[in-house]
Amino acid sequence: MNIVIITGGSRGIGASTALECARRGLGVILTYNNQPAKADDIVRQITEAGGKAAALKLDVGDSHSFAKFRSAVESTLSSIWGTTQLAGLVNNAGYGLFNPIETVTEAEFESLMNVHLKGPFFLTQALLPLMKPGSSIVNLTSATTRVATAGVAPYASFKGGLEVLTRYMAKEFGERRIRVNSVSPGAIRTELGGGLNDEFEALLASQTALGRVGEPEDVALVIATLLTDAGGWINAQSIEVAGGYII
Numbered sequence: 632m633n634i635v636i637i638t639g640g641s642r643g644i645g646a647s648t649a650l651e652c653a654r655r656g657l658g659v660i661l662t663y664n665n666q667p668a669k670a671d672d673i674v675r676q677i678t679e680a681g682g683k684a685a686a687l688k689l690d691v692g693d694s695h696s697f698a699k700f701r702s703a704v705e706s707t708l709s710s711i712w713g714t715t716q717l718a719g720l721v722n723n724a725g726y727g728l729f730n731p732i733e734t735v736t737e738a739e740f741e742s743l744m745n746v747h748l749k750g751p752f753f754l755t756q757a758l759l760p761l762m763k764p765g766s767s768i769v770n771l772t773s774a775t776t777r778v779a780t781a782g783v784a785p786y787a788s789f790k791g792g793l794e795v796l797t798r799y800m801a802k803e804f805g806e807r808r809i810r811v812n813s814v815s816p817g818a819i820r821t822e823l824g825g826g827l828n829d830e831f832e833a834l835l836a837s838q839t840a841l842g843r844v845g846e847p848e849d850v851a852l853v854i855a856t857l858l859t860d861a862g863g864w865i866n867a868q869s870i871e872v873a874g875g876y877i878i
Contacts, residue, residue, distance in 0.1 A: 632683070634658035635858055636706060636719055636758065637759035638737035639724030643821035644771065644854075648721060649673050651855040653662025653682035655823035658712055660704060661690035662724065675728050682767065685711055691724040691750035692742060697757040716763040719858040722751035723771045729782040740785050747789035754797060761775070764808040767858045772869060774817040777878045790815075794869050798821055810858050810866040819845040840875025849874075 633832035635652055639645040640661025649661045650673065659677060663670035668685035677684040685707050689700050708714050725747050728739055737803040749771055762768075771825055772794045794813050802854045818835035820827060827835070827844065836843050856862045857870075 632656065632658045633710060633711055634660060634714065635719030636660045636662070636704065636717060637721040637723055638662045638689060638754070639664075640718055641666045641686070641722075644816065644819065644847045644850045646673050646853035647789070648854045649684065649850070650676060650743045651679065651717075652849040652858060653677040653684060657719070657853055657858065658667075658682070658781060659684040659821065660837065661686050662691075664688070664690050664705040666722070673825065683711055689724070691722075691754060692698060692745040694745070694749060694753040700754075701757050701761070704758065708761075715761065717758065717761045718763060718764060719767045719769070720755060720758055720762065720840075721769045721771070721786055721854060722754065723769075724750070725771065726787055727783070728863045731782055732784050734851065735785055739874065743785045745790050747786065748796070748802075750859075751793055755800065762807070762809055763780070766809045767805075768804070768809065768811040769854050769857050770794075770800075770801060770811070770813040771854075772813045772815045774815050774871055774873045775874050776815065798867050805866075805878070810857075810863070812862075812865055814850060814854055814857070815869055815870045815873070816850045817845060817871065817876035819847060819850060821847055821864065835876075838877050839873065840878055843874065845872065845874055 636651050640649045641663040649659045674684045770793050773790040774782050776791040797813040853872050854869050
């Protein structure tokens with residue numbers, strides 16, 4: 632069984648991706664930061680459906696914890712699956728900040744950078760020795776890197792940096808036959824930034840060619856495809872999953 636790690640897997644896109652990966656026969660290690668009960672519920676759903684999963688605590692914004700996290704991953708791989716190798720990593724964990732540039736503090740800026748760019752960089756570095764040839768890495772970026780939206784400049788900037796990093800990872804990891812792609816969601820019904828109210832959802836739907844906002848499952852289907860052999864010849868790409876948002 633191939634095992635993948637999904638950061639921020641207790642809710643939203645991460646949770647839907649964990650469930651979809653399990654449906655496709657993958658073992659899943661999902662991480663959570665401060666919602667262990669939700670993470671445990673996703674693990675329960677997977678195991679009750681006949682799959683295998685585990686949840687580990689991880690603060691993606693704290694790169695100093697990554698060595699300890701890798702040890703926990705190694706222990707989990709051995710105890711649950713009897714292996715020492717990973718087949719995939721989804722750098723999904725994140726949060727939103729909606730402030731105009733003139734009010735963003737340095738602390739807020741650095742926190743966003745740590746979670747959305749520095750964290751994925753050094754977490755991937757820490758887990759790379761565990762990833763077997765043929766593995767796949769998926770970085771979650773954002774349609775806000777293409778469409779400027781007032782109030783999300785730092786978030787979008789770091790997601791843009793992650794999109795560039797994706798191509799460099801694909802270039803450098805190619806010798807190991809590790810594929811790296813980014814998935815760029817548009818307007819999705821999640822808790823990011825406090826979620827959607829009816830008025831905001833109607834606005835976003837009106838700006839989307841398919842006439843609705845996306846669901847976490849819409850994005851999960853694409854991520855899971857990239858993690859399996861079905862996406863085996865897709866590499867170094869940024870795939871927007873947005874239903875035709877502002878085109």
